[in-house]
Amino acid sequence: MRATVLHDVRDIRLDTVDDPRLVLDTDAVVRAVASCICGSDLWPYRGENPLNGPTRIGHELVGLVEQVGSDVSSVAPGDFVIVPFAYSDNTCAVCERGIQTACLHGGFWGGPDREGHFVDGLQGELVRVPFADGTLVKTPAQPKEALIPHLLTLADVFPTGHHAAMCAGVATGSTVVVVGDGAVGLSAVLAAKRLGADQIVAMSRHEPRQELARRFGADEVIADRGEEGAAAVREIFDGIGADCVLECVGTDDSMKQALRSARPGGNIGYVGVPHGVKLHVPAMFGRNLGLKGGPAPVRAYLPELLQDVWDGTIAPGDVFDLTLPLDEVAEGYRAMDERRAIKTLLTV
Amino acid sequence: MRATVLHDVRDIRLDTVDDPRLVLDTDAVVRAVASCICGSDLWPYRGENPLNGPTRIGHELVGLVEQVGSDVSSVAPGDFVIVPFAYSDNTCAVCERGIQTACLHGGFWGGPDREGHFVDGLQGELVRVPFADGTLVKTPAQPKEALIPHLLTLADVFPTGHHAAMCAGVATGSTVVVVGDGAVGLSAVLAAKRLGADQIVAMSRHEPRQELARRFGADEVIADRGEEGAAAVREIFDGIGADCVLECVGTDDSMKQALRSARPGGNIGYVGVPHGVKLHVPAMFGRNLGLKGGPAPVRAYLPELLQDVWDGTIAPGDVFDLTLPLDEVAEGYRAMDERRAIKTLLTV
Numbered sequence: 001m002r003a004t005v006l007h008d009v010r011d012i013r014l015d016t017v018d019d020p021r022l023v024l025d026t027d028a029v030v031r032a033v034a035s036c037i038c039g040s041d042l043w044p045y046r047g048e049n050p051l052n053g054p055t056r057i058g059h060e061l062v063g064l065v066e067q068v069g070s071d072v073s074s075v076a077p078g079d080f081v082i083v084p085f086a087y088s089d090n091t092c093a094v095c096e097r098g099i100q101t102a103c104l105h106g107g108f109w110g111g112p113d114r115e116g117h118f119v120d121g122l123q124g125e126l127v128r129v130p131f132a133d134g135t136l137v138k139t140p141a142q143p144k145e146a147l148i149p150h151l152l153t154l155a156d157v158f159p160t161g162h163h164a165a166m167c168a169g170v171a172t173g174s175t176v177v178v179v180g181d182g183a184v185g186l187s188a189v190l191a192a193k194r195l196g197a198d199q200i201v202a203m204s205r206h207e208p209r210q211e212l213a214r215r216f217g218a219d220e221v222i223a224d225r226g227e228e229g230a231a232a233v234r235e236i237f238d239g240i241g242a243d244c245v246l247e248c249v250g251t252d253d254s255m256k257q258a259l260r261s262a263r264p265g266g267n268i269g270y271v272g273v274p275h276g277v278k279l280h281v282p283a284m285f286g287r288n289l290g291l292k293g294g295p296a297p298v299r300a301y302l303p304e305l306l307q308d309v310w311d312g313t314i315a316p317g318d319v320f321d322l323t324l325p326l327d328e329v330a331e332g333y334r335a336m337d338e339r340r341a342i343k344t345l346l347t348v
Numbered sequence: 349m350r351a352t353v354l355h356d357v358r359d360i361r362l363d364t365v366d367d368p369r370l371v372l373d374t375d376a377v378v379r380a381v382a383s384c385i386c387g388s389d390l391w392p393y394r395g396e397n398p399l400n401g402p403t404r405i406g407h408e409l410v411g412l413v414e415q416v417g418s419d420v421s422s423v424a425p426g427d428f429v430i431v432p433f434a435y436s437d438n439t440c441a442v443c444e445r446g447i448q449t450a451c452l453h454g455g456f457w458g459g460p461d462r463e464g465h466f467v468d469g470l471q472g473e474l475v476r477v478p479f480a481d482g483t484l485v486k487t488p489a490q491p492k493e494a495l496i497p498h499l500l501t502l503a504d505v506f507p508t509g510h511h512a513a514m515c516a517g518v519a520t521g522s523t524v525v526v527v528g529d530g531a532v533g534l535s536a537v538l539a540a541k542r543l544g545a546d547q548i549v550a551m552s553r554h555e556p557r558q559e560l561a562r563r564f565g566a567d568e569v570i571a572d573r574g575e576e577g578a579a580a581v582r583e584i585f586d587g588i589g590a591d592c593v594l595e596c597v598g599t600d601d602s603m604k605q606a607l608r609s610a611r612p613g614g615n616i617g618y619v620g621v622p623h624g625v626k627l628h629v630p631a632m633f634g635r636n637l638g639l640k641g642g643p644a645p646v647r648a649y650l651p652e653l654l655q656d657v658w659d660g661t662i663a664p665g666d667v668f669d670l671t672l673p674l675d676e677v678a679e680g681y682r683a684m685d686e687r688r689a690i691k692t693l694l695t696v
Contacts, residue, residue: 093586094612099636102612104588167638238441240452264442264450267640274629281625285618288447288642290515292615294633 003124004329006055009047010337012330017056020128023117025071028132030063030083032348034152035123036320037332038085039182039343040273045333048275056110058123059085060155062148063348065136072132079138082306083122083129084298085109085156090134101295106131122155123329125348137302140310149317149345150309153187156298157343158316159305160271161187161248163296165195168244168269172196175237177261178218180248181209183319183343184271186216188246190316193217194308197244201236203229203257209342212318225253230260241266247293252276262289269293320345351472352677354403357395358685360678365404368476371465373419376480378411378431380696382500383471384668385680386433387530387691388621393681396623404458406471407433408503410496411696413484420480427486430654431470431477432646433457433504438482449643454479470503471677473696485650488658497665497693498657501535504646505691506664507653508619509535509596511644513543516592516617520544523585525609526566528596529557531667531691532619534564536594538664541565542656545592549584551577551605557690560666573601578608589614595641600624610637617641668693 005015020029035058043049044057061083065075075081088095088103095103107113110121113130120127129135143151161184170176176197178188181204192200193216202213205223213221222232234241241263247255250272258268259279270293284291308314322341324332325348332344353363368377383406391397392405409431413423423429436443436451443451455461458469461478468475477483491499509532518524524545526536529552540548541564550561553571561569570580582589589611595603598620606616607627618641632639656662670689672680673696680692 093588097588097591097611097613099611099613102635240441240445243445263445263447265445265447265642265645270633274633277629279627279629281622281627285622285642287450288640288645290638290640292636292638292640294613294636297613297636 001125002326003120004057006044006051006057008051010045012045012333014327014329020120020126022067022069023128024130025069026131026133027069028065028072028075028129028136029067030061030081030127030129031066032061032063032125032127034148034348035061035346036152037123037336037344037346038156039184039336041333042337043273043275045337056121056124058121059109060152060157061122061127062152062155066126068132074133075136075138080142081136081138082151082154082302083127083136084302086295086298087119087130087135088299089131090299095134098297098300100297100299123326123346135299137299137306139306147309149320150315152345153316153319154298154302154305154309157183157319158187158191159298159301160184160296162191162301162305164188164246164248164269164271164293165191165244166269167292168246168267170195170197170244173198174244175242176200176244176246177233177242178202178246178248179254179258179261180272181206181213182248185248186212186319186342187316188248189213189218190216190314192246194314201233201242208321215318225257227260229257233261237263240264243267244269248272250274250277252278255279259284259289264288266290267292271296319343323347349473350674351468352405354392354399354405356399358393360393360681362675362677368468368474370415370417371476372478373417374479374481375417376413376420376423376477376484377415378409378429378475378477379414380409380411380473380475382496382696383409383694384500385471385684385692385694386504387532387684389681390685391621391623393685404469404472406469407457408500408505409470409475410500410503414474416480422481423484423486428490429484429486430499430502430650431475431484432650434643434646435467435478435483436647437479438647443482446645446648448645448647471674471694483647485647485654487654495657497668498663500693501664501667502646502650502653502657505531505667506535506539507646507649508532508644510539510649510653512536512594512596512617512619512641513539513592514617515640516594516615518543518545518592521546522592523590524548524592524594525581525590526550526594526596527602527606527609528620529554529561530596533596534560534667534690535664536596537561537566538564538662540594542662549581549590556669563666573605575608577605581609585611588612591615592617596620598622598625600626607632607637612636614638615640619644667691671695
């Protein structure tokens with residue numbers, strides 16, 4: 001099969017590799033219908049995460065089940081499934097508490113599983129899915145073509161925005177600021193709106209992203225950053241800042257922006273993988289700020305979010321503004337790296 | 349009047365100072381019935397906070413209203429009142445959201461208010477209370493003598509333990525670990541029990557404190573610290589750690605202990621004033637840990653907690669194991685500094 005391999009910094013290629021096969025009785029093999037490129041894929045692409053030789057990459061996929069192991073009961077060949085960005089048994093003590101991204105037996109795509117068997121990345125044609133029952137979620141029926149981008153966002157980007165909102169405690173009536181206008185930040189706007197936020201401010205300086213933020217539910221857009229941006233936020237929210245701030249970037253600057261934008265007693269939900277974030281604890285303590293975040297437990301959120309996508313209540317797939325065949329995956333990375341695209345969908 | 353003054357490191361004296369008077373129409377003057385010494389008073393006493401000359405100290409008091417300004421309507425001379433460790437107008441945008449310790453116009457005892465008028469510390473005989481209506485809470489009637497220690501804990505230590513539990517999201521069925529066996533940690537055990545925690549582990553190596561922790565509701569006591577202590581905690585809680593960890597010390601070691609004791613997706617509530625706490629953000633992110641804390645908004649919690657103390661449902665005053673006349677305040681500090689006493693009550 002063909003699979004995307006990151007060979008070196010900014011050297012990404014579609015290589016021919018061995019087809020994955022069932023290894024364990026709890027496995028499934030899934031054939032890709034569509035995958036996509038994540039903002040977090042850009043960290044290793046840009047060399048900001050260390051690279052140890054050529055690496056299979058990608059962690060968002062929808063596809064059709066091709067084969068299942070003898071212990072798999074919840075999906076069958078032909079089912080259309082969403083493949084979350086982490087695999088999990090969905091039965092361990094941690095999964096039971098809804099944190100499937102820290103499953104005691106699970107893991108992430110593109111490396112060995114805990115028994116040492118290789119697991120592919122998801123920017124390829126086929127993948128072996130460990131713990132198929134615990135990982136995959138099938139759609140109620142075969143989806144129409146137009147629904148596929150929206151379903152694909154359920155593998156990561158939309159539940160990740162939703163996780164930021166959940167971690168910050170967004171509920172009916174909340175005031176919300178979203179820091180970051182990438183696909184996750186835009187998804188967080190939509191998630192906050194869906195959860196009943198009363199007023200949403202998106203921080204963005206790029207016009208097409210501002211427009212999508214408004215479409216997703218932002219009441220105001222602030223282009224300023226730093227102390228000016230925080231002052232603008234505070235002015236909107238009674239001079240004190242917002243109840244909930246969704247930090248969707250992961251840098252020290254974006255975290256500082258988030259902390260400055262919250263009111264005393266407010267909560268920051270953060271989902272951008274932290275790179276160099278330093279926290280000044282006494283300042284957070286003095287203002288009674290809460291901070292919570294991490295890799296979104298997509299599998300926990302999927303049943304609820306899938307329902308809303310399936311019935312058309314939300315259209316999170318509007319974050320895709322570039323669609324390319326898998327052959328052109330390298331151009332997909334370049335477009336996102338150069339911020340020409342918000343998010344690239346890859347058709348197989 | 350006589351008031352406690354910290355002159356230098358470990359040099360604390362009861363001095364004769366000018367009587368406080370009403371300055372603003374929103375003030376009251378309160379005569380002390382009992383005050384006490386807080387673990388946080390030990391930071392400046394030990395020289396771990398910088399000292400800028402002699403400082404009036406103390407921030408926990410119950411007493412009788414002696415005089416009120418012309419704009420004060422909620423209390424009258426003769427009322428028995430609880431004086432929280434921060435004064436607040438209880439009407440600003442921040443107070444409205446329940447964070448009275450960050451009141452836009454309020455402050456802390458023992459220094460100038462925002463208009464530059466001096467505000468006494470609370471280990472003295474009399475005090476000018478700014479924003480009397482927003483700060484003071486009166487009891488339903490004159491309390492019996494035996495109730496006074498319990499009422500006094502409502503000025504700080506018990507609501508602070510309660511705040512740790514609230515920040516960590518303790519609710520019916522929660523599993524809880526309390527780090528710190530000082531008066532705040534013990535109060536946190538009682539608060540977690542009151543909120544319906546299912547299982548509470550107290551970390552303590554001092555027998556009298558272990559005993560009080562059990563009396564307050566701890567199901568298990570762990571004397572080990574560090575990785576051993578964390579391993580013991582995880583063993584009790586399904587091998588993964590507790591839902592809620594209440595960090596009641598404020599050092600880097602105690603915070604590390606707290607972070608290690610939480611399950612993935614768990615929440616740390618922290619109320620020990622942080623001294624040198626450093627957070628490793630990627631590790632917190634990887635485990636989806638939440639962190640929230642700060643100075644407890646005592647004024648917000650008082651009506652609810654006062655009810656439970658008044659009707660005898662809880663007896664938080666059992667944290668006092670030493671009672672001294674105000675004259676012997678210096679011995680009260682020494683006893684706590686040397687860990688001979690958990691918490692010292694001062695009678696006036």
